[in-house]
Amino acid sequence: MTIVRELAISINNLSKTYPVPFRRLRAFFRRPVKEPVEALRKVTFDVYGGEIFGLIGRNGAGKTTLTKIVATLVQPTRGTVTVHNNDSVLDDEQVRKQIGLATAEERSFYWRLTGEQNLMFFARLHGLSDRIAKQRIRELFGKLELEEVARRRFGEMSTGNKQRLAVARAMLSQPPVLLLDEPTRSLDPLAAARMRELISSLGKQDPPVTILLTSHNLAEVETLCERVAIISRGRIRAIDTPQHLRSLTSKSEQVHVTVAGLNGTHESEKISFTRQSGDNQLDERLRDLQKRGARILDVAVERATLFDVLELYESSDTDKH
Amino acid sequence: MNSLKHLPRRIFAFVARDFRLYVSYRMQFFLRIMSVLAVVTTFFFMSKISSGFIDPQYAEWRDPLPTWLTGLAVLNYFMTGFSSLANSIRQEQMQGTLESVLLTPINIPTVIVASSAWDFLETTFFSFLYLFFGWVFFGVQFRGSFLLAIVFLLLTTIVLACLGILSASFAMVFKRGDPFGIFLGAGSALFSGVFFPTQLLKQYAGPKLGSISQILPATHGLKGIRQVLIEGHTLSQVTQPLFVLLGFLVVLLPFSLWVFSRAVRRAKREGSLIQY
Numbered sequence: 001m002t003i004v005r006e007l008a009i010s011i012n013n014l015s016k017t018y019p020v021p022f023r024r025l026r027a028f029f030r031r032p033v034k035e036p037v038e039a040l041r042k043v044t045f046d047v048y049g050g051e052i053f054g055l056i057g058r059n060g061a062g063k064t065t066l067t068k069i070v071a072t073l074v075q076p077t078r079g080t081v082t083v084h085n086n087d088s089v090l091d092d093e094q095v096r097k098q099i100g101l102a103t104a105e106e107r108s109f110y111w112r113l114t115g116e117q118n119l120m121f122f123a124r125l126h127g128l129s130d131r132i133a134k135q136r137i138r139e140l141f142g143k144l145e146l147e148e149v150a151r152r153r154f155g156e157m158s159t160g161n162k163q164r165l166a167v168a169r170a171m172l173s174q175p176p177v178l179l180l181d182e183p184t185r186s187l188d189p190l191a192a193a194r195m196r197e198l199i200s201s202l203g204k205q206d207p208p209v210t211i212l213l214t215s216h217n218l219a220e221v222e223t224l225c226e227r228v229a230i231i232s233r234g235r236i237r238a239i240d241t242p243q244h245l246r247s248l249t250s251k252s253e254q255v256h257v258t259v260a261g262l263n264g265t266h267e268s269e270k271i272s273f274t275r276q277s278g279d280n281q282l283d284e285r286l287r288d289l290q291k292r293g294a295r296i297l298d299v300a301v302e303r304a305t306l307f308d309v310l311e312l313y314e315s316s317d318t319d320k321h
Numbered sequence: 322m323n324s325l326k327h328l329p330r331r332i333f334a335f336v337a338r339d340f341r342l343y344v345s346y347r348m349q350f351f352l353r354i355m356s357v358l359a360v361v362t363t364f365f366f367m368s369k370i371s372s373g374f375i376d377p378q379y380a381e382w383r384d385p386l387p388t389w390l391t392g393l394a395v396l397n398y399f400m401t402g403f404s405s406l407a408n409s410i411r412q413e414q415m416q417g418t419l420e421s422v423l424l425t426p427i428n429i430p431t432v433i434v435a436s437s438a439w440d441f442l443e444t445t446f447f448s449f450l451y452l453f454f455g456w457v458f459f460g461v462q463f464r465g466s467f468l469l470a471i472v473f474l475l476l477t478t479i480v481l482a483c484l485g486i487l488s489a490s491f492a493m494v495f496k497r498g499d500p501f502g503i504f505l506g507a508g509s510a511l512f513s514g515v516f517f518p519t520q521l522l523k524q525y526a527g528p529k530l531g532s533i534s535q536i537l538p539a540t541h542g543l544k545g546i547r548q549v550l551i552e553g554h555t556l557s558q559v560t561q562p563l564f565v566l567l568g569f570l571v572v573l574l575p576f577s578l579w580v581f582s583r584a585v586r587r588a589k590r591e592g593s594l595i596q597y
Contacts, residue, residue: 018592068592073420075589096426107417110338112345117338124334125425127327169421 005048007085008177008210009070014079016040016065016234039065041234043079049176050208052199054225054242056218056310062234063214064103067179070212071101083177100170103181106162111155115146115165118154119172126173133172140168143198145191159186167195177210178202184220192220199224218306228306230313237313246304248312251276254302257285259294268297277303331427332435339439357447361454364389379518381547387461391547392515394451398444398474399509399539402481405440406433407488414492429585430578433486441478465553470546473559476566477542483573484538490577490584513539541565 018037020026026033040062047053055063068074070081072092080087086094109118116137123133141147144164149157157165163186170178183199184192202209215221221228222242229239238245252274260268271289275281286296343350368386381388413419413436422432455461509515512522512534519540523531534540545562548554556563 019590065592071424073423073589074592075586077590093426093428096424099424101424105417105420108421110342110416110418112342113338117341121334121338122421122425124337125331125422125427127330127426 008049009047010082014043017077052203052211054221054228055214057231061231099177100175101179102166102170109154116150256300258298262294335435357450365459390455394448396515401444402478403485405437406485407492409436410489411492463550465549470549473545480538480569483577486577490581493584509539538569
């Protein structure tokens with residue numbers, strides 16, 4: 001049986017050029033005029049319900065602009081974005097009901113209010129009653145391990161806690177779509193691992209939450225995301241599963257096998273070979289080694305990573321320019 | 322319709338937020354009360370060296386102390402009307418919180434109204450304090466219908482708030498340098514008859530400069546409030562300033578909302594919502 005997944009975010013032929021304010025006026029007074037910045041060019045892709053979709057690219061590639069357009073904070077120059085069939089320009093209020101955005105921007109909170117007071121304010125703006133808001137805030141503080149700092153002023157919180165509070169705010173109204181911009185950037189390794197667990201569990205809950213994740217941590221994207229889009233200079237260069245994207249760079253992988261007892265010796269030995277992903281070579285080599293009396297101590301595989309893929313596209317873009 | 326249903330709750334959210342922010346700076350509250358008392362006391366002594374006007378055309382200025390106090394109280398309110406909207410938008414932009422507010426399902430008019438609600442509450446308190454201190458410490462008597470005076474106050478404030486919305490639009494696009502604030506801030510004190518009768522302007526500065534006071538909504542609002550509170554006029558006696566204010570409202574309200582929505586659209590197009 002094929003499960004048809006609902007379309008959560010649909011981005012169609014989206015372009016964004018940031019205009020230069022008062023360009024004609026500047027030109028009239030013969031002031032230096034900057035060129036308009038083309039942040040996105042004909043971006044098209046869909047994200048399905050419950051999917052964790054990664055967006056990777058270098059600084060200035062267009063990730064933040066794209067996220068802000070989906071969040072209705074920036075208007076596109078051309079093209080459309082729909083979130084659960086609501087247009088981000090024409091039905092912006094409806095779109096905002098469906099999304100939660102968590103950025104690493106610390107300035108988006110009131111520094112003299114506590115974490116709890118901050119969330120209460122935003123919960124009221126979302127139209128939650130005080131009773132439901134309090135319950136929800138308690139629940140989120142538990143989930144994100146923020147109970148201890150709930151009554152601490154935002155300005156006095158650590159960067160990691162500020163970031164977790166931003167994620168809690170995004171989840172306040174239980175939106176079906178979450179836009180997470182580098183959600184683990186300032187977290188310690190343990191907290192980052194828990195955040196990844198949380199993100200992963202959101203996609204599996206009922207009803208599932210759709211997540212558009214932008215991150216510079218490529219290992220994280222690889223672990224969490226079903227599909228990944230690579231954006232470079234405002235263009236989407238590739239969209240696929242992390243596995244397929246990796247295979248775009250190189251289908252071969254380096255295998256390093258550490259063995260002991262080979263040819264009657266007691267010393268451990270490292271054997272390396274190259275295989276094509278999915279072929280029988282690894283199986284055959286291991287059987288052969290075992291036949292020769294070797295004890296397999298370790299097998300390590302070096303595959304291309306998303307970093308290699310990103311580098312591939314970036315270098316090809318640089319060549320073109 | 323849904324927005325209207327949530328409007329009181331959202332206004333409450335902003336008021337609760339701003340109250341909490343306000344009480345996080347406790348000292349300023351007490352200092353402001355003391356400054357109001359100092360101002361009222363100063364004007365009391367100034368009234369002792371000023372005889373006031375006997376001429377019937379200056380009926381409201383017979384005893385200058387209540388006239389000055391109503392002027393000060395109302396000016397305070399008017400200033401909030403046209404400055405608080407732009408200030409709250411500018412402050413949200415400077416703090417970087419405007420984006421996170423606009424990320425909630427809240428429409429622009431609600432942001433405008435709700436974000437300045439606390440300022441109006443605070444100003445109501447301090448404006449009332451001018452009259453209260455005058456009454457308690459210096460025996461100033463106010464007569465006439467307070468209800469009618471409040472109608473005038475609200476109407477004038479809404480009209481000035483429309484100018485405030487235009488000012489907020491300016492802040493949204495140009496970030497700094499607000500011409501409405503400059504003209505209305507300085508203009509209201511000089512041309513609206515807060516400290517002296519507007520007729521004196523005509524007499525000393527000529528009819529052209531004197532007529533500026535007539536195009537300021539604050540002049541008509543203040544005139545109406547003084548006629549009600551000081552002279553004890555009834556509704557039928559204050560229809561002239563009332564209709565002028567209604568005229569301002571009919572023109573300015575839709576225009577200012579239209580301009581503000583255009584300003585927000587422009588800021589979204591330029592991606593400059595959080596820049597200041």
